[in-house]
Amino acid sequence: MSFGGQTPTIIVLKEGTDASQGKGQIISNIQACLAVQDTIRSTLGPYGGDLLLVDENGKQTITNDGATVMKLLDIVHPAAKILTDIARSQDAEVGDGTTSVVVLAGEVLKELKDHVEQGVSAQTIIKGLRRAGAMAVNKIEEIAVTTDGGKQRETLRRLAATAMSSKLIHRNADFFTKMVVDAVLSLDQDDLSEKLIGIKKITGGALQDSLFVNGVAFKKTFSYAGFEQQPKIFKDPKIVCLNVELELKSEKDNAEVRVDQVSEYQAIVDAEWQIIYNKMEALHATGAKVVLSKLPIGDLATQYFADRDIFCAGRVASEDLERVVQACGGSISSTCSNIQDNHLGTCERFEERQIGGERFNFFEGCPQAKTCTLVLRGGAEQFIAEVERSLHDAIMIVKRAIRNRNIVAGGGACEMEISAHLHRYADLDPSIPRKQQSIIKSFAKALEIIPRQLCDNAGFDATNILTQLRVEHRKGNVWAGVDFDNEGVRDNMAAFVWEPSLVKVNAIRAAVEAGCLVVSVDETISECQFSLCVP
Known part of the structure; x- marks a missing residue:
């Protein structure tokens, strides 16, 4: 058989090699990511549960820290490992929001799955997703509030308290927020290396017996x-x-000394x-x-x-x-x-x-003293280890907030405002191609997973509260979020539920990158060994 005068090149895969490709491969990768999301989504928010993880040696870890859970889960699927990478990058860059970024990335992929099944080109999806991500980041930067430098300590304590709200130590937040803020402010303000905050763990005693050593x-x-x-x-x-x-x-070194006397x-x-x-x-x-x-x-x-x-x-x-x-x-x-x-x-x-x-x-x-030590007490080793992870998140948040003073309201307020903005933008801007409009709307819908999951984990009526939130944001109430005290809606900026804008920006960017990466992979070869045969 002739191929335009050229000899064809045949790729012969190694025997037993698993090769999958096409639309089915993309959907399979998305399903794997959704399985990971299902594992971790119940830990989100102040009423999220903890996971008990037991490794092959029988070591137990009780945690709701997203980065720790993703690290301890033995994920085999190559596409699902992308979620582990974005959780790790969120932890390294910001220190908090690791669960949020995995839940958000999973929901983005879930919304994109319908477009893949309908035959929309992967490149069209990626263009729409990147455009939606850029618009979301711009909106955060537009609505973010710059804090008052004269009340720095109080602001940092509010931010640390929000970071601790979903942790085991949230009942002792007043005690630990002071400790965390004192610890970060004791560091060299030009360097702010968290490695100079020593954390020592001693079993026994109560949480309030923990010490801050300047x-x-x-x-x-x-x-x-x-x-x-x-x-x-x-x-x-x-x-x-x-x-x-x-x-x-x-x-040393087998030295030999000879003596006569x-x-x-x-x-x-x-x-x-x-x-x-x-x-x-x-x-x-x-x-x-x-x-x-x-x-x-x-x-x-x-x-x-x-x-x-x-x-x-x-x-x-x-x-x-x-x-x-x-x-x-x-x-x-x-x-x-x-x-x-x-x-x-x-x-x-x-x-x-x-x-x-x-x-x-x-x-x-x-x-x-450009360093300090936190001596943690508690009844069980696993409990103290989780306290340490909780304090790490709060320390990283305070550290980032010192350098970046822009904040937004938590409790789903920021996500709902961005979602409402993207819906309006997709409907009204004639320059957006029709296919990209649906991708942007899907991304906007995916952002609602944060307040929805917060409500589900707290046992609230998620459908009712989300309806109220949509109405409030359509009225222009930018900081309307979930009210965990009264099962309703409130102004979370006034309620001091604050987060650094950097947490949201980094989470959205990481979720968009993960979505683009998973959708762009339409073929998997499980063993990268092959030979070329030219007849």
Whole structure:
């Protein structure tokens, strides 16, 4: 057979390779994404439930944090993994709204499924979707309110409270919002690295026993004999931070030393002892009362420091030592010789004290504290772990709000306003092609999943409340949202249900990208191994 004089190229797939393509493939991918959405949608909002996830090793995790759920779900379907990626990107970029972005992306795909089944071109769908997404982002930027810089702390507490409203700790929101805002404001405002907020978890006690330390606290490290003789409280101590091992150890690398007389062997032993004594004497000469090191501090050094009323701790975690330097000043030295005063840190008070069943070292009243520590208490490990995840979301929200002061109302108000705007735009703008009009309207309808799901999870009549919301937004009430206190509709901006506009913008952009990506894939080859045969 001739093909215009050219020899045809035949792609022969490896035996057993699964190849699917066409409209059926797109619908299959959408169905897989909807299965993921169904798993997570019940956790949305202040009345959302939690998921109990058990891994193959029997480890239990109780959470309603979208990023954590998506990470722990063992999703095999390649298209459904896209939802995991957008949840992770939302968590990295904003820190909150991870459940919302997965629910929204799933609903967008559900609405697009009808267009795919009707034979609308994938490129037409993608163009309409991108146009709708751009219009939605523009509308958010248009309606967003810039907060008053003079009431920054109060605004940040409101935003943190909204982020906590769907978490286990929402009953203690007043207690934790103050802790979160204090933690973020204690950081260097130019950097705002959340890694400098240390979070330590101690089982036992109540949530209100949690502590905010304007400095550094870490668990007592492994200690040798003589440690209990050391003082545990200092006022205005000098602190030296080391990356030096203060321990007698046998020679490394299989070193071999040949000696002819016992006196020569004794000279080697004496030299080894003299080396460590010189190090300890040099540290004592600095006047430091607290010696910290990343590497071990052995029993000889521990007893030496105890005899001279010096506290020491070896094997301090690298991140804890970095935070001590950030808070107390000084620097980490890799040698014990030639340590100057500017290499030493200080704080108003150092103390080792008991918290629950653990002993902790506290560095408080630090002169340049650009770091802090949150000590969390609670009855069960899983509960404290979820508290930590909840605080992470609130910390990220406060951090973003400091840099971006634009806010919108939550509780579905923002989504309903954008939905109403897109419906009006699609009907009235003659420049939009007819096929794209239906795509934009489908996207507008998909946005209503947020207030609808909030109502469903709270046990409200979703149909009735959504009807009221549509009427209010048609009247021009921009911030009309779900009223969780009275099962109705209210002005959520006046009710202080606030969210940074960045959360909504990022969620819409991620959902649009996920929708475009899934719709554009019309063929899957499960094993990317093939050979070319030219007859």
